[in-house]
Amino acid sequence: HYERHIQNSNPQSIIELEPASEMKQGATADDRSGGRAEPTVRLQKDEDENGRVPATSSAPAASAALKSFPLGLVLQACPEIAAYGPQGSVGTWRELMAAAVVVRSMLGVSPSAYEQACEIMGPENAATVMACVLERAGHINSAGGYLRDLTRRAEKGEFAIGPMLMALARSNSPMRAKTG
Template sequence: MTELSQIQFGQPVEPCVSHDKWALLDTLTCAARQFNLNHRTLTVLRALLTFYPDRKLSDVPGLAVVYPSNRTLSQRLNGMPESTLRRHLATLVRAGIVSRQDSANRKRFARFGGLAFGFDLSPLARLAPQIYEAAEEEYRKQQEIDSLRARIAATRQRLIEGATLMPHHPLMEDSRRILRRKVDAETLRDVLDSLENHLDNTRKIDVPTERMSARNSENERHIQTTDKSESVCTTAPVCEAEDIALDDVTLSCKEYRDFLPDAPRNWSDLLRVAYTLYPMMGIDRSTFEEAREKIGPNGVSVAILCMLEKIADIRKPGAYLRGLSKRADQGKLNLRAMIKAAGPRKLSADNFA
C-alpha cells in the first residue's frame, strides 16, 4: 500500500512539500464552517486518511492516492450506509479536499508500473495555507463571540443589581435566551447595545446635571409640604410648581407592588420602576422617552404608576401617555389630580345612600 499509493503517473517531478495529515485534519475541523463541511463529512475524510500509510501527506498530485472500496470504507465507518458515504465523498470532492482518479470502469485499484485509481489526498496538503488561515479567522471570531457573551452577562448583572431592569423584563429575557443559544457576533452586539443603552440612561438619571442646592450636602433643592419625603419634578418643565411628596405617590399607587414589592426609596428608584413597567403595559420606548422629555423623569414615573392603577380602563396605554405628553407640553397636565384619582376612594354618607 505504501509503495503503490505513492506511484506518480503522468505527472512531472516537482519538489514535494508534506504536512502532518492528522494536524491538517484537526485544523480543518476548526475551519469546517468555511469549507461547508460537517462532522460526518470530516469523519469520512478521517477514514480515508487511515488508508494512507504515512503520517506526512505529500502535496504532489498522484503521490497520495488511496483506493478502498465503498464497502471497505463503510466497514471502517462502523456500517455507514453506502448512499450516505457517497454523498459525503461527493462533498469532499466539491470542496476540493480530495480529488478522484477514476479508472475506465470507475473501480479503485493500483497496479505496478504507475497505475493507481482512487481518491487523491494531495489537494488537502495543497490547501494547508488556506486551512490554517481559515482556522485562525474562526478562532478570532470565536474569541469575539466569547467576549461579547461575557460583556452581556456582566451588563445584565449590573442592571439587575441596580434594579434598572428586572429579570422578567422582555429585554432581560431575550438576552438570557440568547446566551443559551449559538448565535453570531452581530446578534450579540445588537443585544449588548440595547443593554448598555439602558445602563447609560441610568447613569444620566443618577448624575445631576445642575447643582441647585442651598447646602453642599444636597444635590437638589426640593419643594416640600411635609417632612415625610422628597418632592417631585424639580427638573420637569410642567410640574415645577407641584409639590408632590414621594410618599403620596407610593401610598396612592399600589398596583406596581405586584411586580416590584420593594418600595422605592427615592425618585431614581421610582424611575427604575417606571422603566420596568412601561414595556409590560404595551408602551413603546419612543413614546416613553418622549414623555420623559416633556413631563420630566419624576413626572413620567408618577404618570406610569397612576396609569397602572387604571390600566383595565385604558384601551391604548401608548396613546394615553402621548396625550399626557401633549397636555404637559401645553402646561395643562395636573399630576396631583392623577394621584388623587389613583388613590382609594374615601367613604362618605353618599356611599351608603
C-alpha cells in the same frame, strides 16, 4: 423628624436619603441638568438634596408648571408600582423611576413615548404618571396612546398630575377599603 436611609452598595452611586417631612406637596423638581439623559436606558445620577432628579431642560415651561408630589403620596395612590421596583419595593424616586421603566415595557408603551414624557414632564412626573397608568390599566385601552395624549396636554399646560393622583389616593385609601 425621621429620615429613612438607604445605602446602595454600588460605589458609583450616591447615598440616597428620602426625607419624610421636607418634601412639600407642589414642590417642583430642580431644573439644573444641562444634558439630556436617556431615561428608558439609564437613570440620571445627579439628584438634588431632596433625592429628586432634575428635569431635563428641553421643555422648561411645561416641567416648571407641572408640580411633583411627595413620593409617599405617589405610593399611597399607586401601591401596585411597588412590586416592580428593585427587590420588589420602592423607597426612593430612583427606585420609582426604575419601576416605571419596567411597567412601561409591560404595558406596551414605546420607549419613545416614555422618553418624550420624561422630557416634557420631568422624570419624576413621568414615573408618577406611569404608576397611575398601571393602577388604571384595566380601564385604559392603549397605555402608550394615553401617555402620549397626557404628554401633549402637559406640553400645552393643560394637564396636572394632582387631580389624577388625588383620585387614586382617595380610591386606595384604607378608610374607603373599610367602608366600601
